[in-house]
Amino acid sequence: MVAQVITSGLLMGFIYALVAVGLTLTWGVLDIINFAHGEYLMLSMYTAFWLYSLLHLDPLISLPIAAFTLYIIGYLTYKLVVKKVINAPALVALLATFGLSLFFRNTAQFLFSPNSRFINESIVVDKKIELGTIIIGMPKLVASIGSIIMVFVIYYFIEKTRTGKAIKATAQDKATAQLMGINTEKIYALTFGISGAAAGIAGAFMSTFYSIYPESGLMYGLLAFVIVALGGFGNIMGALYGGLIIGLTEALGGYFLGTQFKYAIVFLIYLIVIQFKPKGLFGW
Amino acid sequence: MKEPLLEVKGITKKFGNLLANNDVSFNVNKGEIVGLIGPNGAGKTTLFNCITGMYKTDGGQVFFRGRDITNMAPDRICKQGLTRTFQIVKTIKELTVRENVMTGAFLHTNRLKEAEEVADEILELTNLREKAEQPGNSLTIADRKRLEIARVLATRPEMLMLDEAMAGLNQTEIREAMELCLKIKREGITLLIVEHIMEAIMPISDRIVVLNAGEKLIEDKPDIVANNDEVIKAYLGEGYHAKSKKY
Amino acid sequence: MNKKKILFILLIVIALLPLAIKSNNFRHIMILFVLFAGLGEAWNIITGYAGQTSFGHAAFFGIGAYTSAVFVWKFGILPWYGLLAGGIIALVVASIVSYPAFKLSGHYFAIATLAIGEIILQVFVSWDYVAGATGIMIPMKERGLLNMQFHPRNKLAYFYIIFALFVFVLIITYLVESSKMGFYLKTIRESHEAARALGINTTRYKLYAMGISAFLTAILGGFYAQYVMYIDPFMVFPLSISMQIVLLTVLGGLGNIFGPIIGAAILIPLSQYTRIIFGGTGMGLDLIIFGLLVVVIACYQPHGLVGLIQNIRQKGVEEDERTPARG
Numbered sequence: 001m002v003a004q005v006i007t008s009g010l011l012m013g014f015i016y017a018l019v020a021v022g023l024t025l026t027w028g029v030l031d032i033i034n035f036a037h038g039e040y041l042m043l044s045m046y047t048a049f050w051l052y053s054l055l056h057l058d059p060l061i062s063l064p065i066a067a068f069t070l071y072i073i074g075y076l077t078y079k080l081v082v083k084k085v086i087n088a089p090a091l092v093a094l095l096a097t098f099g100l101s102l103f104f105r106n107t108a109q110f111l112f113s114p115n116s117r118f119i120n121e122s123i124v125v126d127k128k129i130e131l132g133t134i135i136i137g138m139p140k141l142v143a144s145i146g147s148i149i150m151v152f153v154i155y156y157f158i159e160k161t162r163t164g165k166a167i168k169a170t171a172q173d174k175a176t177a178q179l180m181g182i183n184t185e186k187i188y189a190l191t192f193g194i195s196g197a198a199a200g201i202a203g204a205f206m207s208t209f210y211s212i213y214p215e216s217g218l219m220y221g222l223l224a225f226v227i228v229a230l231g232g233f234g235n236i237m238g239a240l241y242g243g244l245i246i247g248l249t250e251a252l253g254g255y256f257l258g259t260q261f262k263y264a265i266v267f268l269i270y271l272i273v274i275q276f277k278p279k280g281l282f283g284w
Numbered sequence: 285m286k287e288p289l290l291e292v293k294g295i296t297k298k299f300g301n302l303l304a305n306n307d308v309s310f311n312v313n314k315g316e317i318v319g320l321i322g323p324n325g326a327g328k329t330t331l332f333n334c335i336t337g338m339y340k341t342d343g344g345q346v347f348f349r350g351r352d353i354t355n356m357a358p359d360r361i362c363k364q365g366l367t368r369t370f371q372i373v374k375t376i377k378e379l380t381v382r383e384n385v386m387t388g389a390f391l392h393t394n395r396l397k398e399a400e401e402v403a404d405e406i407l408e409l410t411n412l413r414e415k416a417e418q419p420g421n422s423l424t425i426a427d428r429k430r431l432e433i434a435r436v437l438a439t440r441p442e443m444l445m446l447d448e449a450m451a452g453l454n455q456t457e458i459r460e461a462m463e464l465c466l467k468i469k470r471e472g473i474t475l476l477i478v479e480h481i482m483e484a485i486m487p488i489s490d491r492i493v494v495l496n497a498g499e500k501l502i503e504d505k506p507d508i509v510a511n512n513d514e515v516i517k518a519y520l521g522e523g524y525h526a527k528s529k530k531y
Numbered sequence: 532m533n534k535k536k537i538l539f540i541l542l543i544v545i546a547l548l549p550l551a552i553k554s555n556n557f558r559h560i561m562i563l564f565v566l567f568a569g570l571g572e573a574w575n576i577i578t579g580y581a582g583q584t585s586f587g588h589a590a591f592f593g594i595g596a597y598t599s600a601v602f603v604w605k606f607g608i609l610p611w612y613g614l615l616a617g618g619i620i621a622l623v624v625a626s627i628v629s630y631p632a633f634k635l636s637g638h639y640f641a642i643a644t645l646a647i648g649e650i651i652l653q654v655f656v657s658w659d660y661v662a663g664a665t666g667i668m669i670p671m672k673e674r675g676l677l678n679m680q681f682h683p684r685n686k687l688a689y690f691y692i693i694f695a696l697f698v699f700v701l702i703i704t705y706l707v708e709s710s711k712m713g714f715y716l717k718t719i720r721e722s723h724e725a726a727r728a729l730g731i732n733t734t735r736y737k738l739y740a741m742g743i744s745a746f747l748t749a750i751l752g753g754f755y756a757q758y759v760m761y762i763d764p765f766m767v768f769p770l771s772i773s774m775q776i777v778l779l780t781v782l783g784g785l786g787n788i789f790g791p792i793i794g795a796a797i798l799i800p801l802s803q804y805t806r807i808i809f810g811g812t813g814m815g816l817d818l819i820i821f822g823l824l825v826v827v828i829a830c831y832q833p834h835g836l837v838g839l840i841q842n843i844r845q846k847g848v849e850e851d852e853r854t855p856a857r858g
Contacts, residue, residue, distance in 0.1 A: 084830035099823065099828075102821060261657065336728065362727070370724065387714045436728060
């Protein structure tokens with residue numbers, strides 16, 4: 001039973017990691033807390049849902065569309081909102097993204113009603129793998145494998161490609177990056193786009209096994225904050241390990257202490273770790 | 285007369301593999317101005333941070349007035365009578381110049397009026413009296429650096445450590461800053477000054493300590509240091525050697 | 532005109548408005564406005580003056596609400612004692628949880644306060660002694676000031692109670708701001724290092740600021756419980772309460788005594804009236820508009836409305852100075 005719990009915790013952890021990678025990018029590069037990040041997840045789930053319900057597209061097939069849609073939403077978030085507050089006091093940017101999260105959430109409620117929706121047709125739905133006593137649901141398995149792959153794709157992109165290095169340079173020192181001929185404006189918009197796309201992919205995967213409603217992204221947004229802070233702002237590998245720790249803690253905490261305490265335990269673990277590593281596990 | 289106020293004994297500080305300070309020892313005597321010089325990255329600011337408790341040292345001891353203050357919290361060290369300024373000025377923007385100085389004066393009083401009186405005395409000393417009512421962010425960089433000094437002076441220190449108080453100033457402003465240092469000395473306050481501008485630090489210092497690559501290279505009177513071949517070769521360069529003849 | 536005079540006139544206007552306008556709806560909004568202005572002032576002490584961003588103030592609000600509710604509900608103790616006890620409990624809790632959190636800086640501290648707030652919410656949801664998620668209905672008592680219970684249509688009585696509490700919060704804030712502590716908090720906000728070089732024990736002063744802030748927040752939370760007469764954890768502990776406090780203070784002007792008043796004066800009626808006008812559908816149209824307005828205000832008035840007013844005043848002064856020079 002414990003093995004089952006650990007497995008399912010790890011699987012969720014990988015998905016959390018992908019959501020957190022998106023958040024850690026904007027946080028690390030622009031030094032902005034994006035309170036609307038959880039809503040990206042929700043918007044992506046709705047995108048997957050409507051593509052399924054109107055065009056009968058399997059969420060796993062329509063995944064690139066959801067990713068692209070959220071890339072655009074992320075990009076626009078920067079162009080229309082964040083750009084205007086980036087030089088303002090830190091809390092103002094937060095105010096703006098918080099307003100945005102209210103806007104997204106309630107627009108979804110207005111347009112799609114507060115009711116929960118489910119996608120019950122996908123090649124992965126109702127399939128599972130049994131490994132001895134451990135049962136793994138196919139939707140979750142595919143989602144977490146997909147998430148690991150995406151985390152490493154983004155990691156590779158940031159570390160190895162020219163554009164990725166420009167993003168890193170901008171994060172470290174904007175002024176110097178500009179002197180080196182980097183168009184930081186473009187980099188910021190791109191970072192927000194990638195951030196949205198990461199949440200978009202995670203959301204599309206999750207839509208195969210999670211209920212879709214306007215507040216779907218709320219708790220995941222909060223968990224993503226904790227994961228990012230746990231891993232260290234702007235650190236992709238930090239987000240991966242942070243995601244795994246939080247996924248495991250949530251599952252084990254829920255199993256041993258009751259599901260009503262699972263989030264309390266998650267937040268408590270964060271507070272304890274941060275005592276020893278005040279800048280996160282991989283921060284310095 | 286040669287009574288050591290600050291004794292630095294074998295301070296060592298590592299950042300990972302980098303040895304930022306290696307076994308640095310020197311004394312500062314009561315009433316002296318000591319200049320701490322060295323090329324960029326020599327470990328001057330690190331040493332300041334170790335002495336004032338901002339960093340935990342990896343070895344060595346610091347004594348102030350004979351008392352061990354090694355790794356003591358900076359605020360407690362300040363209460364002992366030893367404090368410092370920073371390279372980057374930290375003026376409180378929306379407070380007036382007087383109010384900025386009052387933040388220092390509150391160390392010895394809880395009363396607004398008293399803090400105001402102390403602040404006014406210090407403003408007089410530092411020639412900032414006419415600017416007392418201006419907001420902190422309206423000052424020029426020279427005045428801001430002066431305000432930084434005024435603020436720590438208001439804590440009534442016995443010894444003051446200045447970290448590049450003259451960087452970014454023009455010739456006239458540098459001369460004024462030098463005069464301020466001498467004025468502070470006449471008030472009976474001992475000074476340890478980190479400075480890059482040789483023309484400013486050499487004439488006002490009683491002694492000079494040279495740091496290079498984390499280690500103390502030499503410690504002597506300014507004219508001897510300025511003409512020391514090792515110092516010139518290792519770090520000051522030929523350019524300074526020619527200029528230094530003036531002193 | 533100096534600050535004290537403006538504040539005084541502002542308070543008189545606020546005190547008289549509900550007398551002049553006899554709509555219960557309006558008076559309800561006035562109560563919420565004063566309540567949230569007070570919460571903003573309290574939050575301003577730790578975040579505006581001391582520079583430590585707290586996203587967890589709902590925890591103190593909820594502790595205050597629960598203490599005063601439990602006092603009446605379980606023990607039949609007058610709510611006034613509950614208010615005070617709530618304040619003290621919040622102060623103690625704040626000191627215990629902030630001490631480790633103060634090791635952290637910037638965003639890390641903010642996320643820690645958010646985590647603390649969420650933990651306390653979860654604890655109350657599962658805590659049987661305080662009826663868990665079911666919540667507490669405050670029993671009816673004899674109406675009057677002593678029991679803080681009035682006829683539901685008598686909004687005026689509630690208004691003057693919260694107004695008095697607000698004045699108390701303002702006095703404390705003013706005393707903090709204009710004393711040694713205010714100077715110290717602002718120094719800490721600017722730079723911890725510089726503060727320590729001035730002999731300031733930064734942890735101690737941050738603890739004082741957090742303690743006072745939590746105490747005042749809890750008192751206001753206690754009033755809220757008595758006013759609405761029914762509370763559950765999701766009403767008084769949610770992140771949205773913490774964020775509303777952040778929002779209105781940042782909107783009005785951070786670290787300024789007028790900031791929360793201006794912020795609350797705009798945000799509270801805005802959210803209430805959009806709810807009245809657009810909320811009838813139950814579809815969240817009110818919050819769509821509210822969210823959008825928050826975004827727009829943040830984008831176009833990043834220094835808070837106090838900043839806007841100051842800019843206008845400064846321009847006015849400059850023009851006054853220029854005029855005689857021309858003549």
